[in-house]
Amino acid sequence: MVHYHYGPSTASDAVPSSPPAIVSSPASSSLLLSPIRSTRRKERRNPSVTPRRFGRFFTPRSSLPSGRSVLGMLDGASVNNRQLASPMSFLSDPLSSDPLCPPSPSERLGVSGEHKRLLGETRAESAKRRRIAGDSQYGLQGLINGTIIEEDLTMTEGLSEDGAKAKETLESLGDRRKATLNLFFKASRSGSRGQEKSGLTPQRLFAADPKAPLQLEGYQPKPVRKFRDRGFESHLLDREHGFSLHHGRQHLSHPACDPRVETSSFYSRSNDLHHCVSSTGGGNTIPFSLASCHKASVTAIGDEQGCVRLFNTTLNDDLDDSKVDVYISVHDNAIMDLAFSQDDMRLATACGDRSGRILDVPTQTVAAELGGGHWDSLRQVAFQPGEAAGNVIASSDRAGRIQIWDLRCSSSPVNSFSCPSGIGQRDTSLEPLQAKGVNTIDNAHERTVQGNTSSASVTAIHWMPPGREHLLLSASEANASIKLWDTRYIKPRRQAEETPLAVTQEPRGHTWRSYGITSLALSSDAARLYAVCKDSTVYAYSTSHLMLGHAPELEDGATKRRPNGAHGLGPMYGFKHELFRAQSFYVKCDIRPGINGSSELLAVGSTDGCALLFPTDERYIRSAWAKRSHMAPEPSFATPSQSISTPSAFGSSATPLIPISRLGTPLIRGHSREVTTLSWSHDGKLVTASDDYIVRQWQQDEARARYLRQVGEFGGERHLAGWADVGDDWDTPDDDDE
Structure with a gap:
């Protein structure tokens, strides 16, 4: 826009209505002018009522801008939106770090550092524009518009970045100080009028800055507990809902909903262990498998030399009393797995020499x-449980085959096995009978790598409870998918592949790579299925969701139906712990039914040299998740080596991840190497085996476990002992909680 200037004006608002007449010479002009009057008339002044004042008089006061614009808006919204200078700003611009150049009102009103730098560079060219903008009625708005115009002109002129940097380095700090002070006083004189004319609010000015952070990073609200510290009645109500914070042992003022109540009393003494030494000579041997009797305090140990040892789990105070008195040589290779029948009269072994045997x-x-x-x-x-009475056995191998054996189909004498209750004994002079396979499942699990399909090792099998004992669960090292089989169905000759009843989905988060399953465990009511996965997570499945919709195959006493490979749901939630790692397929799990009013306990081995206990009662899990239900979900994405760890995390906007519970208790100081296999005795004791050649039993005693946690290392009372690590706050007396 071209501006015309016709000389100084007596008033800032006086603008000539038409240009003056052009005269050719002073002589001719003097003839045309009228004579000068000698009398002085009344002084001409500006009108008292201008259109601007007239408009302000009839404008509602609510729509007019308020506040002291020169010193900055002091209302609540402006103060909260005011941004603090970051430490990096003092390093980026030497002018901003100068103590003689304080922040100006224009900076508070939204004039950025980039605009001030452009003003300093082009101060010679924009001096006239700044004077016009300062004398005009637009004030600060004209200044901001002039800054934007100068920025556009600088960009259109094609100045290079190197030239701009060179010009900035040549300017002295004193010149920049003058430009800043000039900008300060100019904004102070005309800031209020510019604010009124422009109609911009400080909120809009701050929102226009893209570099200004709009919210605090990493902020999370604290939990809001309405019933905290509000008396006895509130604690009782808190207890009913399961939201208690304190464990409590003696007083009702601290009601308990803490899973450590179930696990804190486990401990092991120095004489509760057995060191596995080779039965044939010197040297140590690694225990590979464990199995406990259902009605006696005996646990069978299978070692890498093919020997079975009977471990006595009764408590004894004699240090010289050995825990193992019986050694049975069964195989010439490592015994990978052991299993007792329901009447404890038979013991099955699975060996690495491709054979299995049944012990009387x-x-x-x-x-x-x-x-x-x-x-x-x-x-x-x-x-197989139920009516089979120890006659039906299932076995799996490394080649992906599952074999079903029935001892009743073999021709054998009556006294081939001992009868229960001592009615008859086995004739030891008879040769072992050859069991006959009644069903074979080949390639039960397969893996596909780069288009090549091969069989996968079946690492875990588990029968369903009586009533549904014809159903068999299996898992492999290929992936975290569990299959359900009907062992009564034998495939026809024209069928090339075996078809399971159902196949579960892999856990969400296994999209980058697959993780195998090492062990399976079923709850006592068969409602939950637990699987130990190689991603260091124990997943919990619902057996009712193994098949979706109407599933008569899962009913008790169901008739034989042709399987169709239905798809089931994946896990509902999982268990994790910082000391739980499953780095090998030798890490197993076992579950203890609830005894004496306590809940079920899931015991899992770990590569970190300890066993872990997870209470499976879901009231503990719901209570832990309820304390975090008010927090906003944080977005997280699954990576090839990352497991899902937050109960409210979402990998995407549509697919939620699996909730994880971390309520486990480690049993420390009992082993020094990987804890592989473990087993629960019939009376609630836990037997663990490790690669350090030690087999150890754990029992419950709250006072003894607390004493081992607090006695310290001096005195040697912790030597070869172990205990449950439940934290330092657990053993604090109730009187010290306040």
Whole structure:
């Protein structure tokens, strides 16, 4: 826009209505002018009522801008939106760090540092524009518009970045101080009028700055507990809902909903262990498998030399009393798995020499052989519960085959096995009978790598409870998918592949890579299925969701139906702990039914040299999640090596991740290497085996466990002992909680 200037004006608002007449010479002009009057008239002044004042008089006061614009807006919204200078700003611009150049009102009103730098560079060219903008009625708005115009002109002129930097380095700090002071006083004189004319609010000015942070980073609200510290009645109500914070042992003022109540009393003494030494000579041997009797305090140990030891789990105070008195040589290779029948009369073994055997426990001799059905080393063996009475066995191998054996189909004498209650004993002079396979599932699990499909090792099998004992669960090292089989169905000859009843989905988060399953455990009511996964997580499945919709195959006493490979749901939630790692397929799990009013406990081995206990009562899990339910979900994405760890995390806007519970308790100081296998005795004791050649039992005593946690290292009372690590706050007396 071209501006015309016709000389100084007596008033800031006086603008000539038409240009003056052009005269040719002073002589001619003097003839045309009228004579000068000698009398002085009344002084001409500006009108008292201008259009601007007239408009302000009839404008509602609510729509007019308020506040002291020169000193900055002091209302609540402006003060809260005012941004503090960051430490990086003092390093980026030497003028901003100068103590003689304080922040100006224009900076508070939204004039950025980039605009001030452009003003300093082009101060010679924009001096006239700033004077016009300062004398005009637009004030600060004209100044800001002039800054924007100068920025556009600088960009259109094509100045290079190197030239701009060179010009900035040549300017002295004193010149920049003058430009800043000039800007300060100019904004102070005309800031209020410019604010009124422009109609911009400080909120809009701050929102126009893209570099200004709009919210605090990393801020999270604290939990709002309405019933905290509000008396006895509030604690009782808190207890009913399961939201208690304190464990409590003696007083009702601290009601308990803490899972450590179930696990804090476990401990192990120095004489509650057995060091596995080779039975044939010197040297140590690694215990590979454990199995406990259902009605006696005996746990069988299978080692890497093919020997079975009977471990006595009764408490004894004599330090010289040995925990193992019976050694049975069964195989010439490592025993990978052991299983007792329901009446404890038979013990099945799975060996690495591709064979399995059935021991007659009363006579401690081999009564049957499971040979010829597998072409690779065995991994798991399990007796079928229910009416089979120890006659039906399932075994799996490394080649992906599952074999079903029935001892009743073999021709054998009556006294081949001992009878329960001492009615009859086995004839030890008889040769072991050869068991016959009644069903075979080949390639039960497969893996596909780069288009090549191969069989995968079946690392875990588990029968369903009586009533549904014809159903068999299996898992492999290929992925975290569990399959459900009907062992009564034998495939026809024209069928090339085996078809399971159902296949579960892999956990969310396994999209980058697959993780195998090492062990399976079923709850006592068969409502939950627990699987130990190689991603260091124990997943919990609902057995009712193994098949979706109407599933008559899962009913008790269901008729035989042709399987169709239905799809089931994935896990509902998982268990994790900072000391739980499953780095090998030897890490197993076992579950203890609830005894004496306590809940079920899931015991899991770990590569970190300790066993962990997870209470499976879901009231503990719901209570822990309820304390975090008020917090906003944080977005997180699954990576190839990352497991899902927050109960309210979402990997995307549509697919939620799996909630994780971290309410486990480690049993420390009991082992120094990887804890592989473990087993619960019938009376609630836990037996663990480790690669440090130690088999140890754990029992419950709250006073003894607390004493071991507090006695300290001096005195040697902790030597070869172990205890449950529940934290320092657990053993604090109730009187010290206040």
